[in-house]
Amino acid sequence: MKQSLIYLLLFALGVILALFGWIPEALLRDDISKWILYGLLFFVGIQIGSSKNMFTAVKRFGFKIALVPIATTVGTFAGVALVSVLLPERSLSDCLSVGAGFAYYSLSSILISEFRGVELGTVALLANIMREFIVLVFTPWMVKYFGRLSPICAGGATTMDTTLPIITKYSGPDYVVVALFHGMIIDFSVPLWVSFFLAL
Amino acid sequence: MLNIILIILSGVVVGYFVRKIPQVKYVGTIISLIIILLLFFLGVSVGANEQVVNNFSSIGLDALIITLGGTVGTILCAWWVYVRFFNRKGKNR
Numbered sequence A: 001m002k003q004s005l006i007y008l009l010l011f012a013l014g015v016i017l018a019l020f021g022w023i024p025e026a027l028l029r030d031d032i033s034k035w036i037l038y039g040l041l042f043f044v045g046i047q048i049g050s051s052k053n054m055f056t057a058v059k060r061f062g063f064k065i066a067l068v069p070i071a072t073t074v075g076t077f078a079g080v081a082l083v084s085v086l087l088p089e090r091s092l093s094d095c096l097s098v099g100a101g102f103a104y105y106s107l108s109s110i111l112i113s114e115f116r117g118v119e120l121g122t123v124a125l126l127a128n129i130m131r132e133f134i135v136l137v138f139t140p141w142m143v144k145y146f147g148r149l150s151p152i153c154a155g156g157a158t159t160m161d162t163t164l165p166i167i168t169k170y171s172g173p174d175y176v177v178v179a180l181f182h183g184m185i186i187d188f189s190v191p192l193w194v195s196f197f198l199a200l
Numbered sequence B: 001m002l003n004i005i006l007i008i009l010s011g012v013v014v015g016y017f018v019r020k021i022p023q024v025k026y027v028g029t030i031i032s033l034i035i036i037l038l039l040f041f042l043g044v045s046v047g048a049n050e051q052v053v054n055n056f057s058s059i060g061l062d063a064l065i066i067t068l069g070g071t072v073g074t075i076l077c078a079w080w081v082y083v084r085f086f087n088r089k090g091k092n093r
Helices: A002-019 A033-050 A053-086 A093-098 A105-116 A118-146 A149-158 A164-171 A174-198 B002-017 B022-048 B051-056 B058-084
Strands: none
Touching: A002 A053, A002 A118, A002 B002, A002 B022, A033 A093, A033 B002, A033 B022, A053 A093, A053 A149, A053 A174, A053 B058, A093 A105, A093 A118, A093 A174, A093 B058, A105 A174, A105 B022, A118 A149, A118 B022, A118 B051, A118 B058, A149 A164, A149 A174, A149 B058, A164 A174, A174 B002, B022 B051, B022 B058, B051 B058
């Protein structure tokens, strides 16, 4: 939670500085940020490759654990495709690329801004922050009416870090491995899906 | 877009081989620092973009609609998987 606040503060600071025109022209070029972004993706890969929880989780729950990230992906894309009808000025693939952030707002918004422009990047930032927020606030209610997996799937890529504590509390400690496994798979899939939909 | 996939995959391969080195735990910190830097730059581009600044509320509404669609779809899917595969014979109670 604290980390999310720092992210938001820095983003807001950037907005404010630029609004008042206090940013030197040199910083507005985007070729630097593309290289930083590539560096980020490389480190995200290292984090995934070096994590150990993946295998213990698979051993414990067997094949059905794989159904959890599949449910997240299918449910999100189906839901986004349905509501994209309400947004006639946005293409289906743009909406899906925003949905494919799976609450990983930092990475998805940065990728989308880089390859599709700041406007859609801002949509992605807000949409995916809201998704994390929904999970942080509504997890008790979700577990009560829709079962223990619902906050895990709704939490998307955040279930291995920011939303893990609340999921542990309401879905129960049995589901911690599920949340970790799920978060890792979704984390890895975010840049892949986002770039896939942007390439369409 | 292929670059992105190749860069991540090379990271995964490197990560697998260095997973026993204790310094690997700093990767999370490095990622957070880079994200902070990039989000600051994203903020700068948002603030410098009049089209985005002037339409902020409609952008926010679009974001809310997309998120509600995706989250509700996901919760329903998760519910079905839970009832069908995870909660049989009440063994997780």
